[in-house]
Amino acid sequence: MGLWRTHTVALRQGAGRASPSSAALRPxxxxxxxxxxxxxxxxxxxxxxxxxxxxTARAVANGNGNGKAKVGKDEAAWLAxxxxxxxxxxxxxxxxxxxxxxxxxxxAAHAKVAMIPTGVHTLDLALGGGIPEGRIVEVYxxxxxxxxxxxxxxxxxxxxxxxxxxxxDAEHAFDPVYSQKVGVDIEKLIIVQAEAAEEALEVVDKFxxxxxxxxxxxxxxxxxxxxxxxxxxxxTPQIGLQARLMxxxxxxxxxxxxxxxxxxxxxxxxxxxxxxxxxxxxxxxGGNALKFxxxxxxxxxxxxxxxxxxxxxxxxRVRVKVTKNKVAPPYKIxxxxxxxERGINKEASxxxxxxxxxxxxxxxxxxxxxxxxxxxxxxxxxxxxxxNEDAYRAVEERVKRRLSAAVTKSFEEEEKGANxxxxxxxxxxxxxxxxxxxxxxxxxxQA
Numbered sequence: 394m395g396l397w398r399t400h401t402v403a404l405r406q407g408a409g410r411a412s413p414s415s416a417a418l419r420p421x422x423x424x425x426x427x428x429x430x431x432x433x434x435x436x437x438x439x440x441x442x443x444x445x446x447x448x449t450a451r452a453v454a455n456g457n458g459n460g461k462a463k464v465g466k467d468e469a470a471w472l473a474x475x476x477x478x479x480x481x482x483x484x485x486x487x488x489x490x491x492x493x494x495x496x497x498x499x500x501a502a503h504a505k506v507a508m509i510p511t512g513v514h515t516l517d518l519a520l521g522g523g524i525p526e527g528r529i530v531e532v533y534x535x536x537x538x539x540x541x542x543x544x545x546x547x548x549x550x551x552x553x554x555x556x557x558x559x560x561x562d563a564e565h566a567f568d569p570v571y572s573q574k575v576g577v578d579i580e581k582l583i584i585v586q587a588e589a590a591e592e593a594l595e596v597v598d599k600f601x602x603x604x605x606x607x608x609x610x611x612x613x614x615x616x617x618x619x620x621x622x623x624x625x626x627x628x629t630p631q632i633g634l635q636a637r638l639m640x641x642x643x644x645x646x647x648x649x650x651x652x653x654x655x656x657x658x659x660x661x662x663x664x665x666x667x668x669x670x671x672x673x674x675x676x677x678x679g680g681n682a683l684k685f686x687x688x689x690x691x692x693x694x695x696x697x698x699x700x701x702x703x704x705x706x707x708x709x710r711v712r713v714k715v716t717k718n719k720v721a722p723p724y725k726i727x728x729x730x731x732x733x734e735r736g737i738n739k740e741a742s743x744x745x746x747x748x749x750x751x752x753x754x755x756x757x758x759x760x761x762x763x764x765x766x767x768x769x770x771x772x773x774x775x776x777x778x779x780x781n782e783d784a785y786r787a788v789e790e791r792v793k794r795r796l797s798a799a800v801t802k803s804f805e806e807e808e809k810g811a812n813x814x815x816x817x818x819x820x821x822x823x824x825x826x827x828x829x830x831x832x833x834x835x836x837x838x839q840a
Contacts, residue, residue: 512546514746521721528688533661549576556607563616575736590617615662636680690717708732750795
């Protein structure tokens, strides 16, 4: 021990002789030595201080949405996370392209999905305005229930707005005469009649990615025959072939349709599951992928047959139930009539919606518009609207305004409910902070 002390003193004296200006040799000066670890800690502390000052200055310059810097004990951690988030977002945009990640902002809460009217006012009311743009829609039901007629009316509405429509006629049963009676401009309608399902779906994907088509209707999923089934022998089992094909196609179509703002409508048929005793044995063809990728699913059924005064069948009454809806409240029902000669009876559906929204008043058997009687009984009133185009347009404009107001009101009610829930959560959090439960266990905060 004495030898070590002597060696240390000698070293210090040697250092003092080497540097006479050292503080260790000045009379009355205290000699202090700092370890390399202490020096490293001081340097890291200075760096942290400089980084924190820079983050604080950036927060004051940018603000947190209210023009104030975020303060609190986790200020440094919050600023570090924000800086890391900005850096990673810039890196992602450089690598994958601008627009792949976006911050929605405050206006996103008030954004609404654009709708395409179906031409049936009762169904538009049930759907919340129509079928959404840039989404996948499925219409399914039994035979002769009006699936193709409904799709033709949607195509006619798109063409009236100046859009382009494509019909994939997989069933090879397109009737141009009836479509023209419905209101479709057959001269501008694009028809696709492919042999195999792979060809039809590939053509649909190319039309979607072209940014030039507004609506594509596939009639129907059950008629899309895979190429392996066409080339194979009759009776050869092809288990799950169509379902795998639809799943692969929908994975591509879903993103492309949203980016290109093209609505894809799939018409589907019903099948029966074997061996089902309890529950509904009905199932749609093409697997389960279409159920998940569809934003709107409509179940269309024939309700009754309409007859004239001579007991001759002139049409059917159809009931549509919205079984899935991602853009409006689901499980609503729309009822309308389909006439064999001219398609959906728009005047009757308009009268039903006008009565429900209060545009037209019904007293007894009489219908009145602005206090003037326009017809006794539904059939006479519908005939009046059919013969008087000005009255029909006036009622239709009022119905559209009321329908838009009703949809806006439903969105405002949902937003109001969400704001109330957020306010209650904030009040509960303030109560917990007031009780000193900020850093307590989860059980204490919940209590």
